[in-house]
Amino acid sequence: MTQPLRIGIAGLGTVGAGTVKLLQEHDALLAQRCGRAIKVTAVSARERKRDRGIDLAGYRWHDDPLKLAEDPDVDVVAELIGGSDGVAKALVEKSIAGRKHVVTANKALLAMHGTALARLAEAAGVTLAYEAAVAGGIPVIKNFREGLAANRIERVYGILNGTCNYILTTMRKTGREFADVLAEAQKLGYAEADPSFDVDGVDAAHKLAILTSVAFGCEVNFAGIHVEGIRHISATDIAYAEELGYRIKLLGIARLTEFGIEQRVHPCMVPLGTPIAHVEGVFNAVVTEGDYVGQNVAEGRGAGAGPTASAVVSDLIDIARGRTLPAFSIPAAQLQKLPVSPMERHRGAYYIRLMVVDRPGVIADVTAALRDEEVSLEAMLQRGRAPDEAVPVVLTTHNAVEASMRRALARIENLKTVVEPPRLIRVETL
């Protein structure tokens, strides 16, 4: 048996501690599967004394995580600190410079600096692996780089944030409003005290940026993503979605259009008959459409100590087995710089909810605005009557251009009988 692969773990939070636990518990199993042992040799975290429920006695302790990059007994640095810059970035760069392989769960770092880090790793001849950065335990990066690599990818979309999916699922099941369910999710530990990173779509966008790069062979471009979160989704919208045969999901979607690469994160109406509609609670899922394989769905837990540790260790297994690939599947120098397909040129169907004064002529004004912008109506629903009071009206459209839709909505918002800003949710054809 060859020499053990020696791991230095930076960060002993949930994921770091979970990774150490897995490597300890499955020591023999991993040695059998890899043909060599995978051993933690050094760790680094802020508080040395904290009880993490794992035995750290045999490992060298570094107060400064950057020391892992210099530790001669470390072959691979597992960066499990997080954050797009600061010490996490410094550690990854220094580890690569020190010709150590790097495994990371850090989506923000890769979304911001993925292409540059991939170049550094290739130049140094080391692996930069990040299975845990996207969709937790689901081996989705491996799917793109290997399992589905025979395909030209046509579209990728997914539920990439478990907090949002938990909130939307709970809203649907209980009929409660966003703020109420969010507060409960915070109490249960499913949402952070500052939830904006999750509920405003930023976390999903980080993951989408990475997926897009590995799926389409282009440079990571987080700034090119159109991002909307779920704060404006109401219980009313969820109930209407159900009535119309849809569920509302926060999706990250990437595809090539005639204008370039389209990347967007926003709430979608997805048809009830599609697999993604049934991905509920904290589960994540990624759907890949390849030209030969057709539709491929990968679903699993997107966060948590166990699933994330599973993904981190799968990268360590690849390294232990001597399997390495360019970070984004093809050499970084060959990654394309694709133009951003602007959201204004997006074509799709739309759900619009208006609060209007229940008075004759209102619908005529609304539909005239749509007609003038060449947005063609598919259906209209107005439930209940309350003369001269505000009532919801729901419209769905056929495929239309986003810019036209926005112009029509601006006109509609200015109507005196429309008493709240219109709500728009895109209907996704899956």
Add this chain to the structure above:
Amino acid sequence: MTQPLRIGIAGLGTVGAGTVKLLQEHDALLAQRCGRAIKVTAVSARERKRDRGIDLAGYRWHDDPLKLAEDPDVDVVAELIGGSDGVAKALVEKSIAGRKHVVTANKALLAMHGTALARLAEAAGVTLAYEAAVAGGIPVIKNFREGLAANRIERVYGILNGTCNYILTTMRKTGREFADVLAEAQKLGYAEADPSFDVDGVDAAHKLAILTSVAFGCEVNFAGIHVEGIRHISATDIAYAEELGYRIKLLGIARLTEFGIEQRVHPCMVPLGTPIAHVEGVFNAVVTEGDYVGQNVAEGRGAGAGPTASAVVSDLIDIARGRTLPAFSIPAAQLQKLPVSPMERHRGAYYIRLMVVDRPGVIADVTAALRDEEVSLEAMLQRGRAPDEAVPVVLTTHNAVEASMRRALARIENLKTVVEPPRLIRVETL
């Protein structure tokens, strides 16, 4: 750039022709992703002149597929002939002996001779890869060998036969009976003229045997699988399943029990709230339960030229990149010989449908038989009355031992008021 990887294709049916087409169409893409070209150099099939919609002009033609094993311009033989023995087996053995890598889509061959072939390949230092043999385009073998390899697998189950799933889905959606839907599937080309291989569960069992080996690190044991097909599923059962909150799916299931390895293929009642219940039509899905990753679902097209070619070529990509692993993840000599956990000792819940004469006392006789065998009743449904005529009665049980259940059913079948053999469908806790 290194030398091209040279492929010899044996069999130019749907899968073989699809593989050639993919390799031709994605020539440049694959060369970029692999760092070297993947080139077909030789082919073999029965009829040379048949039009397959692909250009074979540049390839050496062998009337005898075994010649591929000797062709000096072939590095990898892709065995796409099929069948558990005969020429397919001879070709794989001869190719390995000639130190050529082998990629195959042949589930029957691996289910029968997988362990022996894995030993031969290891001894010769070549790769034996078979992603296409299980669940078509879904990279499920790669999931077990790599993506989820950090986990001890607790249970694997899946929808492994698209024909059966298409029939069950259509029966549910139309209310029609098995024979009727099967005849239509045959007309549409979704089922073979002789459908027994599919509808009696044999094809699913071949795939399960392979999955079990790679998931649990044991020798392939097709003979140890309990196999039942879907011929006895009636429209009545499907309607009752729906009413009780279930769907009926043909599942292949493997898990470790206190008695050994349990492998079974049979129709199951699966709860509507589970991902597998929503896998419909010709789609396949594999659910993995790992101790760290939790539940992981992979869904996609399980058959057809495109998805199968995608899987075959993913294996070729691995070989082109110089990535090789033992066929069943760990060296063949280390695969365990696990005892078979007998079906009689299986514990689970059951759905039973009886046709009984509608007469006082019948239910008392039935429930007495269950009580005597210590089978505890969960629910009983009798819809409609028709005094002195045959009516369906449906029972569901709590967890019980299969042997007890069978004894109770034998007693029930002998009751004078029970006019048809009882139907049993296992309820799976997922």
